[in-house]
Amino acid sequence: MAFKGTEKYIASRELQLAVNAAITLEKPLLIKGEPGTGKTMLAEELAKSLDANLIQWHIKSTTKAQQGLYEYDAVSRLRDSQLGDEKVHDIGNYIVKGKLWQAFEAEKRTILLIDEIDKADIEFPNDLLLELDKMEFFVYETQQLVKAKQRPIVIITSNNEKELPDAFLRRCFFHYIQFPDADEMRQIVDVHFPDIKKVLLNQALQSFFDLREVPGLRKKPSTSELLDWLKLLVAEDIPAEALQNKDGKQSIPPLYGALLKNEQDIHLFEKLVFMARR
Template structure:
């Protein structure tokens, strides 16, 4: 395997606000040649990070989105024995070469890429608990063996591996030891303002302040089942601008109406909507007392 060339350091981009600790984590993982395991609330930009790193470093991005049915073998390759049997019954000459029935996985694609690539293994915690351990050897050695053809696939260039997790289940200690870990903290108001300004550069400051105040007040409501995320804030702002909602309409602490306009972009389950309806009812009743 060729030695990894010294990459350009990741410093964020014009379209992605990367905090100092996140930039340090990305560059540390690259220097150590270890997978970067990124955790954080849904909507905090974990998946987007891989795309931004690839763009910033000028590398191709290979994405492996994990599902509950995904097995580690799927990332290496799959042998389609059924297709070969069917072709054999039809007398197809392709059956003579078993490699015609080997489907390459995302790790194979990353290992054989003509240049160093960024490999995203997205939401690894969705798969079976054994899934991470089943990838340990391949991620350590940057190679794997194809039993059907007898070949060993080795990485031409060690990919930059970014793994995301939503903490749906605990990951094995043996896997964690081999990763560089970073938890993306939820953005503070100052960082969130910078993120919003990237997406809405012409947004008036009065609207920005009102939206952020309302957003963070909603997140702090006790008993909220799902706190709105960064991506949901951006969706909400887009709708507010389309509907030309004034800043004064966003004051969710108003006794008359605690439910923000276009709340469907922020509140994603009936329990949280009912919670705000009850709070609004109590506020109105106390106002009449």
């Protein structure tokens, strides 16, 4: 079954091709793009589209590749041995399965999401090369070879915070999610707010894209932040007139705290608006 997006996820033609190509090639799909462009949601909606289980591995700065395979709980085994527990004689009782192991042992094909891989140490991707390529790994404590029963569809996301190793990139199918243009954004908004007033939406999109064009912003507002802002505008019944620029000059939109997420960007925007009014 080819992925074509879902009712809740508008996938561009290029993204659809990338997903289906990665599935055909049986390679991990590496997705990059601005935060808030739907990288994580892609895996969630792909799982729904293919009626597959989703296993999510959210990466932190302290995450090690070994944790995705398994961990040996030596502390619990030592404690149980001191208490005279019989289960200490089977070391398998102290092997904690990681996300890759869970995906490999699944009887039904799964979607494995490795989310924000660029948060981890630079060696993290290299430490998973063999496992993602061969779809197997060895458990030394139990002398067990774990092989994937059904090759999972692997989605890997990155916010581009650091470069990934070339050897890792060669094993992936890559796609960069371009930020939606105005027409694509309307389709996305229509999924979440089908009854929003067109006049309000038009003015909100104009203000949103104008804000993204402000030079010097540390963090441009994303799709998810636009949706939050629209939800507030609808909830507070803000009229479209409140978003319009006065006398053709830039103005500060209401509830802009949903769009700008740090004080530097807020001060910069307020300063530019003040200068534009002079």
